Amino acid sequence: GAVVSQHPSRVICKSGTSVKIECRSLDFQATTMFWYRQFPKQSLMLMATSNEGSKATYEQGVEKDKFLINHASLTLSTLTVTSAHPEDSSFYICSATDDRYNEQFFGPGTRLTVL
Amino acid sequence: AQKVTQAQTEISVVEKEDVTLDCVYETRDTTYYLFWYKQPPSGELVFLIRRNSFDEQNEISGRYSWNFQKSTSSFNFTITASQVVDSAVYFCALSEATSYDKVIFGPGTSLSVIP
Numbered sequence: 001g002a003v004v005s006q007h008p009s010r011v012i013c014k015s016g017t018s019v020k021i022e023c024r025s026l027d028f029q030a031t032t033m034f035w036y037r038q039f040p041k042q043s044l045m046l047m048a049t050s051n052e053g054s055k056a057t058y059e060q061g062v063e064k065d066k067f068l069i070n071h072a073s074l075t076l077s078t079l080t081v082t083s084a085h086p087e088d089s090s091f092y093i094c095s096a097t098d099d100r101y102n103e104q105f106f107g108p109g110t111r112l113t114v115l
Numbered sequence: 116a117q118k119v120t121q122a123q124t125e126i127s128v129v130e131k132e133d134v135t136l137d138c139v140y141e142t143r144d145t146t147y148y149l150f151w152y153k154q155p156p157s158g159e160l161v162f163l164i165r166r167n168s169f170d171e172q173n174e175i176s177g178r179y180s181w182n183f184q185k186s187t188s189s190f191n192f193t194i195t196a197s198q199v200v201d202s203a204v205y206f207c208a209l210s211e212a213t214s215y216d217k218v219i220f221g222p223g224t225s226l227s228v229i230p
Contacts (some may be wrong), residue, residue, distance in 0.1 A: 031145045034217055043206065091158055095218070104210075104218065106152075108159040 006107040025092030029074035030096035038091040084114040129228045134224035136192045138207030150208040
């Protein structure tokens with residue numbers, strides 16, 4: 001099946017710094033990518049929908065100025081957590097849609113810890 | 116609005132027992148997709164099955180089977196002869212209209228298989 005990668009897999013940062021997470025579709029083009037957040041022992045919650053070449057669509061309650069999403073190419077979307085705080089510590093998972101096969105594939109996730 | 120309910124938060128079974136994970140969904144669309152994912156302790160989501168709303172046939176894959184009933188809006192998952200490696204969190208999920216639209220996850224069921 002199609003492969004979606006995320007980088008880094010794990011990051012620890014100090015409070016107040018910004019962290020960028022990359023999501024790549026390795027063997028297909030993805031017009032649409034999604035970003036999810038998962039707090040410990042909770043479900044995945046959709047944060048935003050990222051469309052190549054246009055602005056991301058954020059779910060209600062997600063601060064777009066804090067979670068910057070850029071989908072500059074058909075194989076790469078980035079999520080930047082700006083001025084991170086300990087409450088932003090979470091597991092961030094992206095998914096990408098393979099337009100050819102009408103299927104969505106999930107990345108392995110990035111575990112963010114903000115000290 | 117779409118919603119997925121997994122009433123069982125945690126389940127423990129003894130190895131070799133059969134176990135059924137319940138999933139009830141809500142949607143106003145006539146076209147939708149249902150999914151089951153497995154999330155082991157590593158965190159990476161493992162895709163198990165996708166079923167569209169027009170296909171009510173039950174499916175069996177090895178020790179896994181799924182029962183889809185539109186009349187009760189349920190999409191239950193059964194593991195036969197459970198094994199320790201089946202221990203994980205299982206998510207039922209729903210996507211409306213197209214399979215590459217945003218996926219709404221249920222709260223998850225944590226399954227522990229005791230040797």
